[in-house]
Amino acid sequence: MDEQESRKRHDDVLLAGFRARASAVGLLQLVVELRRAGAIDADAVGRIRDAMAAELALDRSTARPDQEAQDSVLRHLDQLLAETG
Numbered sequence: 001m002d003e004q005e006s007r008k009r010h011d012d013v014l015l016a017g018f019r020a021r022a023s024a025v026g027l028l029q030l031v032v033e034l035r036r037a038g039a040i041d042a043d044a045v046g047r048i049r050d051a052m053a054a055e056l057a058l059d060r061s062t063a064r065p066d067q068e069a070q071d072s073v074l075r076h077l078d079q080l081l082a083e084t085g
Helices: 003-016 021-036 042-060 067-080
Strands: none
Touching (some): 003 021
């Protein structure tokens, strides 16, 4: 991953609402690597994405307690997990 890609990932993680960014980036990279290796399928990536989005939406619910908050989280997670194919 080049510097521009790293910066984009950093920004997406921040905008998605992750607090422990280093852990989040590691988890996202692990999902990408497991998918590339065929160890997990697209359905598993979707379940991971949904679990992360649900937690983040709960954390952000006091700031934006509507569907817009969840949609924003899902958009950013989709971008972060796009490398999984």
